[in-house]
Amino acid sequence: MNADFHRIKRLPPYILEQVNKLKATSRAGGADIIDFGMGNPDMPTPKHIMDKMAEALANPKSNRYSMSRGVPGLRKALANYYERRFNVTLDPESEVICTLGSKEGLANLAMAITAPGDVALVPNPAYPMHAFGFIIAGGAIRHMPTSVGTDFFNQVDRAVRHSVPKPIALILNYPSNPTGQVVDLDFYRECVAMARKHDLIIISDLAYAEIYFDCPPPPSILEVPGAKDVAIEFTTLSKTYAMPGWRVGFAAGNKTLIHALGRIKSYLDYGAFLPIQVAATAALNGPQDCVEEIRQIYRGRRDVLIDSFAKAGWDIPAPAASMFAWAPIPERFSNLGSLEFAKLLIEKADIAVAAGIGFGEYGDGHVRIALVENENRIRQAARKLKKFLQGGNDESMSPRLISVG
Numbered sequence: 001m002n003a004d005f006h007r008i009k010r011l012p013p014y015i016l017e018q019v020n021k022l023k024a025t026s027r028a029g030g031a032d033i034i035d036f037g038m039g040n041p042d043m044p045t046p047k048h049i050m051d052k053m054a055e056a057l058a059n060p061k062s063n064r065y066s067m068s069r070g071v072p073g074l075r076k077a078l079a080n081y082y083e084r085r086f087n088v089t090l091d092p093e094s095e096v097i098c099t100l101g102s103k104e105g106l107a108n109l110a111m112a113i114t115a116p117g118d119v120a121l122v123p124n125p126a127y128p129m130h131a132f133g134f135i136i137a138g139g140a141i142r143h144m145p146t147s148v149g150t151d152f153f154n155q156v157d158r159a160v161r162h163s164v165p166k167p168i169a170l171i172l173n174y175p176s177n178p179t180g181q182v183v184d185l186d187f188y189r190e191c192v193a194m195a196r197k198h199d200l201i202i203i204s205d206l207a208y209a210e211i212y213f214d215c216p217p218p219p220s221i222l223e224v225p226g227a228k229d230v231a232i233e234f235t236t237l238s239k240t241y242a243m244p245g246w247r248v249g250f251a252a253g254n255k256t257l258i259h260a261l262g263r264i265k266s267y268l269d270y271g272a273f274l275p276i277q278v279a280a281t282a283a284l285n286g287p288q289d290c291v292e293e294i295r296q297i298y299r300g301r302r303d304v305l306i307d308s309f310a311k312a313g314w315d316i317p318a319p320a321a322s323m324f325a326w327a328p329i330p331e332r333f334s335n336l337g338s339l340e341f342a343k344l345l346i347e348k349a350d351i352a353v354a355a356g357i358g359f360g361e362y363g364d365g366h367v368r369i370a371l372v373e374n375e376n377r378i379r380q381a382a383r384k385l386k387k388f389l390q391g392g393n394d395e396s397m398s399p400r401l402i403s404v405g
Helices: 015-028 047-057 072-086 101-113 128-136 152-162 185-198 255-268 274-285 289-312 331-336 338-349 375-390
Strands: 096-099 119-124 140-145 169-173 201-205 231-236 249-253 324-328 366-370
Touching: 015 338, 047 274, 072 096, 072 249, 072 274, 096 101, 096 255, 101 128, 101 201, 101 231, 101 249, 101 255, 119 128, 119 152, 128 140, 128 169, 140 152, 152 185, 169 185, 185 201, 231 255, 249 255, 289 324, 289 375, 331 338, 338 366, 338 375
Parallel strands: 119 140, 119 169, 169 201, 201 231
Antiparallel strands: 096 249, 231 249, 324 366
């Protein structure tokens, strides 16, 4: 069989998987890998959400097909969340849809709105699905560097003027994965104005809205008057309520885009398992003290990471938000690039991180550290790091040639 499939050919090898394979090889050899690689929340889902899940499971009708758009109660709960958190009014019937996580929603929206060759403007570095959702759908992407000091709006304006065909969409993600960057409402106001000027769709990924530390609560683009004319926004329960494996996300905003996403989803899925939707409704409608507790766990981990790694010899900027630290490669190892440095950390220090190159070419000078190990394990990692940074000559610091497939 010819396995040279068109869409698969457009996908490069998944760079982060190389580190995952090396990590598995090291663990198979008995190494205790301290894993900061994947943004996979490790704390338990709050008890009242689990209790509601158990209650819903006891209903003998809970095993039936659900609704692709999400049950009405869950869509209403998301609308209520936007009302109390952002002072944004949403129609649960036409301006909200439930997705199987925000990642699935982003991919299916790209499929719904993209014609072959359509161009999307995507930040770089960025969460991989922001770019590859459009590539899988047959579109093209134009990268825009988002490092500190770049003129974002000038880049967008230039990209619109010099792209053929003219771009159809602009991706935003704040707080950012992987960089942790945040923006204010004035930034979104200018984005909405630019979208109107250039006839762009704005796709906002707000997955980390509730994981913030040294900044005001991150805003929603839908707070901007008229934003619903041009924008759709994705949220998820994965980080806010420690529910990553439950796969519950949402899209909210522009009615036309919500309808298009719903049409695609109606062919592809029947919605999440009903007890999961019931429990997700309880998460949004129930007591919210658990959100603050989870936020403080991430804050504590962040503070321990920044302090202990600095003492070990690696200065990392403290993220104002998100569950990630975006760490510049130490000068001594900058010539290696992020992938080889990430491999070196596994081999020499038993520490796993995500190589910045996996988030785009402009991420290659950094690695991403996810706050998914407890404070004791972070301190343990710092001790391993210190030993690694203080020991060995240049030859011993070179990555071993280990086959990872």
